[in-house]
Amino acid sequence: MNHGAVRTVRAGRRTVEVRRADKVLFPGGPGHPAYTKGDLVDYYLSVAPYLLPQLRGRPLMLERYPDGVDGGRFMQKNTPEHYPDWITRAEVAKEGGTVRHTVCDDTATLVHLADQACLTLHRWLSRVGRPYHPDRMVFDLDPSVEGFEPVREAARLLGGLLDELRLPAALMTTGSRGLHVVVPLDGRQDFDEVREFAKDVADTLAADHPDRLTTAARKKDRGERLYLDVQRNAYAQTAVAPFTVRARPGAPVAVPIAWDQLDDPGLGPRRWSIADAVEQARSDPWADVPRRARALGPARRRLDALRG
Numbered sequence: 001m002n003h004g005a006v007r008t009v010r011a012g013r014r015t016v017e018v019r020r021a022d023k024v025l026f027p028g029g030p031g032h033p034a035y036t037k038g039d040l041v042d043y044y045l046s047v048a049p050y051l052l053p054q055l056r057g058r059p060l061m062l063e064r065y066p067d068g069v070d071g072g073r074f075m076q077k078n079t080p081e082h083y084p085d086w087i088t089r090a091e092v093a094k095e096g097g098t099v100r101h102t103v104c105d106d107t108a109t110l111v112h113l114a115d116q117a118c119l120t121l122h123r124w125l126s127r128v129g130r131p132y133h134p135d136r137m138v139f140d141l142d143p144s145v146e147g148f149e150p151v152r153e154a155a156r157l158l159g160g161l162l163d164e165l166r167l168p169a170a171l172m173t174t175g176s177r178g179l180h181v182v183v184p185l186d187g188r189q190d191f192d193e194v195r196e197f198a199k200d201v202a203d204t205l206a207a208d209h210p211d212r213l214t215t216a217a218r219k220k221d222r223g224e225r226l227y228l229d230v231q232r233n234a235y236a237q238t239a240v241a242p243f244t245v246r247a248r249p250g251a252p253v254a255v256p257i258a259w260d261q262l263d264d265p266g267l268g269p270r271r272w273s274i275a276d277a278v279e280q281a282r283s284d285p286w287a288d289v290p291r292r293a294r295a296l297g298p299a300r301r302r303l304d305a306l307r308g
Contacts, residue, residue: 005021006021007041009111011045011108011111012107014108016111016112018038019115021037022036022037022038023036023068024036024068025040025065025069025119026249026250027070029250032249032251032273033275035274037115037117039251039274040114040119040245041111041115043251043278044110045111047243047278047281048107050278050281051243051244052105052106052107054241054242054243055103056103057127058127058128059092059128060122060123060124060241061075062075062077062116063075063247064118065117066116067117068117069119069248076118077099079100079102087103087112088103089101090103090128092128092131093131094236104121119244120244120246120247121240123238123239124238125232126191132190132191133187133190133191134194137183137185137194137233138180138181138230138239139158139180139229139230140178140180140229140232141154141179141181141226141229142177142226142229143177143178144219148267148269150226151177151226151269154212154228155171155179156262157205157213158181158201158228159181159259161204162201164302164306165302165306166294166298168289168292168293168294169183170183170184170256171258171261171262173268173271173272174246174254174269175244175246175248175253175254175255175269175270176252176270178269179269180254184293186294186295187293188295189295189296191233191235197296197299199230200303200307201230202230212225213225213226214228215230240254242254242256243256245274246270248270250270250273251274251275252270252273253273253274253277255272255280255281256280256286257280257285
């Protein structure tokens, strides 16, 4: 129900107040409608059963737009003092001290973050209990030119190599420009080992397809080749969470997809928005991903043998 400018939302066992629910966060434009803070809250409420398992126990970096996507943004690591005391905090080490990250463990926290005009949730690849040992490895397929075909092609090539290494891999649109390929890990290896492995996989693939793929970090060195970015595989680095909203016209969403959806000619990095992402979520393309987590030891031996 609404009380003037305040909307009261029931979220699990809690009641959360959403202020200025009619505030436009995404102005409309050609080919896409406008979306309000209330629309953002409704989306996060409906997608919560699929999103929360991807967030629980992970420190978050929050991307906030208090004046909507056309206003200023800021990235929030430290949890403000005024956040409700029932929101989980995680104190983690940083150079010269600690940071108290927000952790989103329940629907009420999700609604509160939407009330704070937090559009995009960036998650750690490790969990609070073992912050130096990631249980996700991420490859970001970042195109240098417009068009989705190079991204689609790179995903197939990377998927093929990971399959050869007998590593399960999951696909996700980013809601921005490319795709993420996510590998579930069992957390035995630390970030240094995981990043080195990811770099060797990317280097191997780029060496096999030097005209199409690159691991050059500097844009001027890439030409028109797609960049295989593994930089997120490091302590305190983050990656866009599945089902999170991006600060782009039309409110596109980062959405998990099945590998056979790569063949869909209508697929693109911004294929889904808050208007229809829940339908894709219900198909549960990552249903078995957590159960398929692997140690990297056997894959490392296979990769070394491949590299000769």
